[in-house]
Amino acid sequence: MTRSPWPPPSPLSPRTLVTETWLVLGVSLGASAVWAVLSILRKLSQPGGLADQTTAMNTPFVDSPTWDLVYQLTSIVLVLVPVALALHLLGRDVAHPARVIGFDRARPGFDLALGTGLTAAIGIPGLALYLVAREIGLNTTVAAANLDAYWWTVPVLILLAIKNAVLEEVLMVGYLLTRWGQAGWRKWTAIGLSALIRGAYHLYQGFGGFVGNIIMGVVFGWLFTRTRRTMPLVVAHTLLDVVAFVGYALVAPRVGWL
Numbered sequence: 208m209t210r211s212p213w214p215p216p217s218p219l220s221p222r223t224l225v226t227e228t229w230l231v232l233g234v235s236l237g238a239s240a241v242w243a244v245l246s247i248l249r250k251l252s253q254p255g256g257l258a259d260q261t262t263a264m265n266t267p268f269v270d271s272p273t274w275d276l277v278y279q280l281t282s283i284v285l286v287l288v289p290v291a292l293a294l295h296l297l298g299r300d301v302a303h304p305a306r307v308i309g310f311d312r313a314r315p316g317f318d319l320a321l322g323t324g325l326t327a328a329i330g331i332p333g334l335a336l337y338l339v340a341r342e343i344g345l346n347t348t349v350a351a352a353n354l355d356a357y358w359w360t361v362p363v364l365i366l367l368a369i370k371n372a373v374l375e376e377v378l379m380v381g382y383l384l385t386r387w388g389q390a391g392w393r394k395w396t397a398i399g400l401s402a403l404i405r406g407a408y409h410l411y412q413g414f415g416g417f418v419g420n421i422i423m424g425v426v427f428g429w430l431f432t433r434t435r436r437t438m439p440l441v442v443a444h445t446l447l448d449v450v451a452f453v454g455y456a457l458v459a460p461r462v463g464w465l
Contacts, residue, residue, distance in 0.1 A: 214388035235289035240407035308381030309436025322442025340415025351455035368448030398428035
């Protein structure tokens, strides 16, 4: 069976395609990268350096348990709007855009197996890199889950993990690499820039998060160009964040090395 041409052709000009991607980034993860750069510059200016600082993730919006749940769920839905926007824009000139980037259930066994393998391959070295970077003062201490203990805490942390995975892998890999490929960019130029932006919006954690996510972005981007599927990347990213968020919430109060 002959595979269809990749990337699929687009009637839009390269300039239009690239402008579109920057606009999508500007209302999503590109804006996060700008804020993360400002955050790391501010942290570097603080006494004691990065090693004495803590980065709190997944924090409450309000004190009320009921209203915090409402806020958390609303935030998850709104953050995913750029994903819908990117798929809508792809759909203007590509039929079945989610299928084109492999964000579907066409190959569940393959996606689960590859995603699970990636989880171990990325997660274990990533944790080691974080611990080393923190130890030598290049990273803050990352408190990955800071929601109060309610009946909905673990389900919401899992939803937050899924949200991160869908947002980052569909936008940074599936959408960007497809659009930049249609614009005529070389494969490794597109992968490298996507990975650099991924690292940039994790700079709020420190330089360990920056380097680790660049490596992750390169690996995920290369795999996408080989498999044309984002779903294994979504599976891997979800599992990584579930372990980080739920694991931190359960383990951190009992150990000191996190």
